[in-house]
Amino acid sequence: MNDRTEAVPPSAFTPGGRHRHRKPKQLGAGARRALVLAMAVPVASAALAGPSAFAANGNTTATTPDAAPATDEDLGPADQAIAANLDTRVNDARLGGNVSGVVLDAESDSTVWDHNGATALMPASNTKLATATAALTVLGPEHRFKTKVVYGDGTLTLVGGGDRTLTTADLAEMAKDAVAGLKAAGLTTVKVAVDDSLFSDSTQANGWKPDYFPGDVAPVRALVVDGHAVNDTSIDAGQVFAKQLADAGVTVDGEVTRRTADITDVPVARHRSAPLSDIVHRMIKVSDNNIAETLLRMTALGAGQPATFEGGTAVVRDVLSRRYGVSLENFQIYDGSGLSRANRIPARTLAEILDLLTEKRYEHLLSSIRDGLPVAGEAGSTLGPEWGRFDDENSKCAVGKVHAKTGTLTGAIALSGLTVGKDGRWKVFSFVENDSTANNSAIKDAMDGLAATVNGCWA
Template sequence: MPDEARWRLSGWFDPWRAATVEQRRTGLLAAGSAVVGLAVAATCVVAAGPWDSGQRTAERQRAASGAHPGDDGRPGPDPARAPGASPVLAPLGAPLASPSPDTGERSVPVPTGPGLADALEPLLRDDALGPLRAGAVVDVATGRQLYGAKAGTGAIPASTIKIATGVAALSALGPGHRLTTRVTATPNAPGRIVLVGGGDPTLTARATRGPDGSHPASLRQLADQTARALRARGEHTVRLDYDTSLYTGTSRHPILPNENLAPVTALMVDEGRRDDSDRGPADRVKDPAAEAARAFARLLRDRGVKVTGDPRPAGDKGGAEDGKGGADGPGRTLASVRSQPLSTLVERMLTYSDNDIAEALTRHTARATGHPASFAGGRAAVTARLKRLGLPVAGAHLADGSGLDRADKVSAGLLAQLLARAAGPDQPALRPVLTGLPVAGFTGTLRDRYGEESVGRGVVRAKTGTLFGVNTLAGTVVDADGRLLTFAFLTNGSTDPAAAQRVLDRLASAVANCGCR
């Protein structure tokens, strides 16, 4: 990774060292925002607490370290300690300024509505945007919406709806929750074992690590454990069934077949991909659960276990995540593997816009809150969870968890408030929604946006959303005065997606580059 990228992501980016002369003339405010914004990211890490594994481990360590990364890119000493930069944001979103001589309180100016309007409305009038164009900017410290343009109007959000999915799942389950895939045996069926889906789309049959260098749950490890358990029982021949009863209702999303999503089932490996890709569009198998069971049978045979016949569906006989077996039947667990923590799954979902994880988390939110683990149950569960958090869900329609359904309707105001709630000092469990946001010009779905000349590069952190005629962007910035803000911009009906994206990027950069008073 180039030095500039390491500096930016570590929170120690020196804009004067990296910028061109012209950038220095035009990017003064953005430079201050970059340092402050990444200090906010560091505080997000401290407030949220440590999580093992995950694509953000290195980023968290760099953000929490008080030293420059070395030329080899490794973090400085003692990466667990709090950042040494002064001042540090004590609660997340606390103002960055010297104490007032009169009150002793630290404060920075709050952008005004007219000031933001001056900066944003000329961009919102750009012809590259569709007929529906909406925006909202929220001050994290107060939760107050500072600017709105049709901010309460429902629009197709595309993948920015994953912000709502992540907030709801973390709120209902907690960041440390893990998804368990098991193998069970039943006393009344000797020689029969059941592979029980735990709703973990990141379960892998590959021998390698995950796309971020981390370790998702491994089907190979599950086969190792199962083979050992069977040998201990004196069993060398088994019949393999598989159980998908954790989820209910149809597995078919309205957009299927589609290379962006597999059928939504409680049992799959590598998201049902036919190739070795780890993210993005890919051909998917028609029956992920059956393919997962066949892969497991092959792994057992490789370990000396004879598996008779083809794996078959177990209905409600095999077991569920609670270990009781199916809907209610008994089942003894022979082996199990657990996913990475929910915090990591949410981060991966947001960074790479992972649709399979999004649909899985919607169903787990439903199960955790007493709703059916189906499309309808997920809609009801996520909506109810957002209401419980006091978010403005009036007029919202959450048709799915991924944003692929064009029936989804979400307002810019709701998206901006979701991010503000995730940044709140009273909601540390929601912090992975922030740490999972792509960094403009560097990571995830923003990696190839915000070129070298953009003042938002390395400063804007945002979730993207794109469907035919739909372009959206929602995320966080620290403005030129050091105020932590959230924003959301949505347009529907655009005809040139690349041009529309550029306008959205300029809108986010304008918020970051503006004191706006």
């Protein structure tokens, strides 16, 4: 089962002490607090623009973290309390014996606590953190996806551009423009076709269950309307478009078909999506699998790779390792959503990805991930009370204080995010468990308790 709720307005916050634990600094604590880095320009590096950036097998050289866990003498009193409490609470029977966990201090670049942090476990929807980071880096937060209508040989063709947020209202506006063009040309009858050739034929990722289609995730196509969970989202969108034409008095000749738009076809209408930053925000907030898989393909295309699971995951690896220096030791992903049961990501890697969100230089580029993180107790998010999160005696003190991405599959639960500790400093944490025999509600209560421990409200 995957995380799924409705979108809610953003809950903006700005972590302090944005520094990377992977590259220890020589600055003192006071200087670190004062350091402000220039914001990054949201464009992909030249290394991501062509196939030469990728190894032949789609893998890249893994890097290893260079920050070892701090000793008790290195930690302040608040961090010592976090580490001591987590040492005890990670052994909660509800979590089982297969747990990976890491806590970082964003300002001091130190590892506060590490429990099998390099052990790669099934991360479920925490995979979306990697997908979102790559998409924003390659495409840029202001990128918009384009859907268009072209006319040729008596046919209006609706051309998909990878916009998973396209709505009936958007199609209605395009139909209005198309009808105006037809009438101006004296045409009252037209054929309707769809062109979803931007993506390869839809397939299932390695590790997907056969019954995932279309409930947990729809077949990944370049054209869809209103997020309809149907097997052929492109033809479905074309049928919605055809009905709007008919309602406007245009006779639609025959059924909606597939065709590849010709270069000589005349553009008659176009729609641009909201900025990618808004789409990523929604994907993270409600853990939308379909958006994640579409973004994986659009990211691949943006980096000059095929719009496939393999092309997309190769770009994700390249962005994380080459652009950001994130450790890919024991890292394996086969999709963008985290539905794959073959995915393996260590808590250490997830924490390193989240740590990027605490750096000022990535503020403009990656802030939509940070702002999209569900907040403990936030109704309408995957950490809302309707999901039974942060509502027991140990974790309810952290309501409004923990910002974290959830992850839920049969046999895997993850929680990775940010919170301010008792010392007033931002802590980055990641907890992943696999194979616990407890029920999901009990596991999540225990996991929420770990996050409350990092916050320090459960002392």
